[in-house]
Amino acid sequence: MAGHEITDRIADLIDEEYRLRTAALHHGGLTPDERTRLKELERQLDAAVAMLHRRQALSVFDDD
Structure with missing residues (x-):
């Protein structure tokens, strides 16, 4: 997933959470379904941010 795709995904998740x-x-x-969805959004947001951080770290240390 490209960096801009990750940031777009993060923005979408934040919009839905908002x-x-x-x-x-x-x-x-x-509602119970909304609480479940909110927890899933938070999980996905954490994962997307972690992915973005990993990608940024790799780009800093990439020798190519």
Whole structure:
């Protein structure tokens, strides 16, 4: 996955997380399905950020 694809994915995950959290504020909380989705978004976001950091580290130390 290219760097821009990772950052685009991170932006998409953040947008969805924001929408869920905003809806929760206006509707008195999250449904069980929404809570599950939020946890999955957080997991995916952590993984994408870790991938981006690994990619950035590799580019710093790449001799090619």
